[in-house]
Amino acid sequence: MxxxxxxxxxxxxxxxxxxxxxxxxxxxxxxxxxxxxxxxxxxxxxxxxxxxxxxxxxxxxQDPIYREIRPAQTGNFAEDWLQRWRRRPDVIFMTPTILRGASIVRAFKPNGRDTASLDMVPTAPGDPLLLENGIDVPPENGVVLTTEAASQLGLKPGATLRIQANRYRGSVQEFADATFQLTGVLPPRGDPLPRLYAPLAFTEDVEAFRNGVAVPARSWPGGTRTAAPSYDGVFIIAAAPFDALTQRNITTGTGFSLVEELGPDELARRSGFRIAGTWHIYDLHVISEPSTEAGVNNARERLRGQDVILIPYARDLAVTLPNGARLAVSSWSLADDDARRLELVAPPWGAPPVTADFSVLGAVLLPAAMTGTGPQVPVRIERVLGDPALPLAVAGTGPEGFAVVPSPLAGMLRTGLRREILYDRDSASLVLGRPGFGGFRLYARTIDDVSALAAALREEGIEVVSQVQxxxxxxxxxxxxxxxxxxxxxxxxxxxxxxxxxxxxxxxxxxxxxxxxxxxxxxxxxxxxxxxxxxxxxxxxxxxxxxxxxxxxxxxxxxxxxxxxxxxxxxxxxxxxxxxxxxxxxxxxxxxxxxxxxxxxxxxxxxxxxxxxx
Amino acid sequence: MKPQLSLQGAVRCRSRGNHTFELRVPDFTLAPGDFVAVAGASGCGKSTLLDLLALVLPPDSTRHFSFHLGDSSVDLQNLWNTGDEAALAAIRRRHLGYVLQTGGLFPFLSVRHNIRLALDLNGAADDGRVDALAETIGLSAPMLASKPQFLSGGQRQRAAILRALAHRPRVVLADEPTAAVDQELAHRIVRELRRLAAVEGSTVIMVTHDRTLVDENDVQYGFDLHAEENRTVSTCKRH
Structure with missing residues (x-):
């Protein structure tokens, strides 16, 4: 081979x-x-x-509870802040929650008489606590009860459920009612407590009702969210000097805690107005937290019988005019009679009550050089939260260096330093913006994301409760x-x-x-x-x-x-x-x-x- | 006629202590179809000669060492010099067959597989050759199916002969193929080896100490021993 x-x-x-x-x-x-x-x-x-x-x-x-993160304390979480977190890829669901105190509602048993108190928790489409326990998220007219709540009420899915929220106005108890379909019962594994899972919008309405605000869509009566004024102090112009007792009286239970006697020059420096004659001028003011209209009224009450004129004011406000000029805000309200006695010209608005509408309160006195801007001037209020632009009617000429506004308006703007306020064109009034949410309920995408999410929230100063341990x-x-x-x-x-x-x-x-x-x-x-x-x-x-x-x-x-x-x-x-x-x-x-x-x-x-x- | 294998002027020494044994092979040439009997007492260098011819031991020096394949020839000395073990292994695989003293069959293969291994190693198909060979030598089908341990000594040697011949090698090396069987059986086995080699046309080199197994027609080689003081020289010569 x-x-x-x-x-x-x-x-x-x-x-x-x-x-x-x-x-x-x-x-x-x-x-x-x-x-x-x-x-x-x-x-x-x-x-x-x-x-x-x-x-x-x-x-x-399998248990979404282990992916839940919620704040340890009640906070104030704005909608856009929530939106930002909701957009994170490791967040699968996030719903705001309402204040704990506002969330207790009464639910009626089928006999229509007996009730049970339930903690109401907002829910929204995609809520894993419901979905992963096999329960559909309730529609607008539906609610989900926990097993415990359903057994207390003796209700089965499909039943009709009447829910009532209450509030006190003075000593009068008021009620708001709503009727829902019970669309599901959450097993105890999801939530062992007697709770009611309701659409977020309803819980917000209940919270508003509790705060005394009307909910027209549900025909619940109440006020509007008018921004209540808050004051840093009251100028008190008195015919006779205050004795020590008076001074103590007006610093007790009024929210104001210090009394200071001012000379005419000092008042002029602070308000733009000079008072001649033998008047005694006092500055009754707070240390830091502003007081309220009620505080002013209390002080007025304590001074009953004495010849005094009270002008509540707000400090540290400033406005910017369209031409860029910046003016300190002077709070000034004075009735015609009082003005005559002080030998001053009364402002066009006199001494308006807080409830007066914006057509009276929305006015300003500007220095002579700046009154030519027209009958109305949009001013920007500095440091005010929310929408700081306001249309104010130019009502006349005021002292140099000041934009003089009615005291109640200054008080409302003072409130805006703390909370969001809006000028509502429809009602032509300053209203409070929607208050932030008291809390939230957040679910991480996986249990492995919880740790990082909790850490990120803590980094923003929010202590959270989670099952990360x-x-x-x-x-x-x-x-x-x-x-x-x-x-x-x-x-x-x-x-x-x-x-x-x-x-x-x-x-x-x-x-x-x-x-x-x-x-x-x-x-x-x-x-x-x-x-x-x-x-x-x-x-x-x-x-x-x-x-x-x-x-x-x-x-x-x-x-x-x-x-x-x-x-x-x-x-x-x-x-x-x-x-x-x-x-x-x-x-x-x-x-x-x-x-x-x-x-x-x-x-x-x-x-x-x-x-x-x- | 060209020789099948020629080994000329070969020397191979081995030392044990201060004693040196030297094997000299002046001319060992095989023609195709030869039956070569290498006889000699133990210690005369039979094993060394067989190792050289089996291509498992390199000679110290040779004048000429080649293996002939038709018209071409392979220079074995050159393969040893260049250390081309693969080529030597390939020649062993294809062109050589071995019958060892006790057969050298693998205990883990059946007799049939042992015989067929020679074909498998060369990628050749069986085609009934194993059965045909077995029949000529008297190995029954049950024997073929058994492991070698269940066969008698004579049957094992017959199987070893079949494995050595199965792939139609040019040269079959038989090293004391009958050492483990009695005289009468030994003659029968050698007779069968002779007959089969003649049928297959293979050249056989049989190393034996038993001169009675040698036929007068065989090409015969023997050893001349010269003992000196520290040295034994053995020369392999044709008789």
Whole structure:
């Protein structure tokens, strides 16, 4: 046969290797079993760890409560702030909540007489607390009760539910009623307390009603959200000086706490108006927190019988005119009679009550140089929250350096330093902006996002309540168990590898003659090198198979034993297929590595040994 | 006719302690179809000669060492010099067959698989050759299916002969093929080896210490021993 001899077929060496293993099948089976005895307990240990952690995580993952974050204290959260957080990718749902005190409502039992007090919680489309507990988010005319609440009321889904909110105006109790369809009952796992989950808009309306504001859409009576004035002080112009008792009287129960006598110059400096004659001028003022109209009225009450003129004022207000000029605001109200006695010109608005409409209050006196701007001037009020532009009627000429406005208007603007106020064109009045929300209910996308979200909220100064500890506990446990697993695994793997190396090496020594014969028959060194590697791989693959069978059998037993403590579908001992595959492959590769030494030894066997070793 | 294998002017030394044994092969040439008997007492260098011819031991030096394949020839000395073990292994695989003292069959393969291995190693199909060979030598189907350990010594040697011949090698090396069987059986086995080699056209080199197995028509080689003080020189000569 001329030319190159045909190549050695690849399958010859593995076939020889496997035939050898098969020939010594008892020995091979024992080695494979020994290896399986290393792998199977490791798989079980890993499976127990994995199954336990997964079961614990499952409980957390399936329960949206563990993804909930809410503020620890009542705060004031503006809508746009909420929007910003809602847009974060790790936030799956966020709804504002109303103030705790405003959220208690009464729900009527079917007999129409008996009631139960329920805490009302706002909900909105996408609320995972409802959805992941299998309850639809209620529509506009629907509510969801917790199981506890439903059993207290004796209601079933589909029933009609009458809800009543109340408020006190003075000593008169007022009620607001609404009727809803009960669309679902939230299982205790979602919320064990007697609660009512209602559409956000309704809870907002209840909160407004509680605050004395009318809700026209629901025909609930009440006032508007007129911005109530707040004052830093009252100029008191008295015919006679105050004795100590009077001074004490007016600083008690009025919200004002200091009395200071002013000279005419000081009053002019502060208000722009100079009072001639023998009047005594006092400045009754607060230390920091402003007082209210009621406080002013109390002071007036305390001074009954004395000849005094009271002018409430607000400090630290300034306006900017369209031409850019900046003027301090002077609060000034004076009735015609009083003005005559003080030998001053009364402002066009006199001394208007707070309730006067904006057509009276919305006026300003400007210095002579600036009155040419027209009958109405849009001014910007500095530092006022909300919409700081106001159209004010130019009512005349006032002192230099001041924009003089009626005291009630100044008081309302003073309120705007603390809370958002708006000029409502429809009612031509200054109204309070929607107050921020008292709290929120936020759900992270996954339990792993909770920690970072809570940290981010804390960074903004918002203390939050979350179940992050429960999640971290699992993570710490997982880490600890993983470490323990590897400790055990290293010991087992080292032992198993040593045993395998020894048995493979011994096998090569034992089979020197056969290996020499293979070389004599023309197998190259590289082929006999592979001989123990094929064997080792086959042994490891068999071992992995035995270990897997053992794992599945034992895991099945373990899961059956603990089945009563687990939810349907949960397993205490379980590994994903990928883990098992990786374990089997790792085992086989490690075995191939273990065979390297035996392989190297095999290549040293000379073909002559087959002839000589007779 | 061109020789099948020629080994000329070969020297191979081996030392044990301060004693040196030197094998000299002035001219060992085989024609195709020869049946060569190498006879000699133990210690005369039979094994060393066989190792050289089996391409598992390099000669220290040769004048000429080649293996002939039709018109071309392979310079074996050159392969040894360049350390081309793969090429030597390939020649062993394709062109040589071996019958060892106790057969050298693999215990983990059935007799049939042992014989067929010679074909498998060369990527050749069985095509009933194993059965045909087995029939000529009297190995039954149950024997073929058994592992070698269940066969008698004579049956094992017959199986070894079949494995050595199965892939139609140019040269069959038989190293004391009958050392493990009785005299009568030994003659029968050698007779069968002779007959099969003749049918297959293989050249056979049989090393034996038993001169009664040698036929007068065989090409015969023997050894001349010269012992000096620390040195034994054995020269392999044709008789």
């Amino acid at each position: 001329p030319g190159e001899p045909p190549r050695l077929p690849r399958s010859v060496v593995p076939r020889l290797a496997f035939a050898d293993l098969w020939h010594e099948w008892i020995l091979s089976f024992c080695i494979a079993t020994a290896l399986a005895a290393v792998l199977a307990p490791l798989l079980l240990l890993l499976g127990l760890k994995h199954g336990t952690i997964e079961t614990m995580r499952d409980r957390l993952i 429960a999640i971290d506990r699992i993570r710490v446990l997982d880490r600890g168990l993983t470490r323990m697993f590897w400790l055990v695994a290293v010991v087992g793997i080292v032992g198993g590898a040593a045993a395998l190396v020894a048995s493979l090496y011994a096998a090569v020594q034992r089979k020197r003659r056969d290996l020499g014969m293979m070389r004599l028959l023309g197998l190259p060194r590289s082929s006999v090198f592979l001989f123990p590697i094929y064997q080792s791989t086959a042994l490891a693959a068999t071992a992995a198979l035995i270990a897997l069978i053992a794992f599945f059998a034992l895991a099945g037993v373990i899961n059956r034993v603990f089945a009563s403590d687990l939810d349907l579908g949960q397993r205490l001992c379980w590994l994903p297929a990928s883990y098992l595959l990786v374990a089997a492959l790792a085992m086989t590769s490690a075995a191939a590595l273990c065979a390297l030494m035996a392989g190297a030894r095999a290549t040293q066997v000379e073909p002559a040994e087959a002839i000589r070793d007779e």
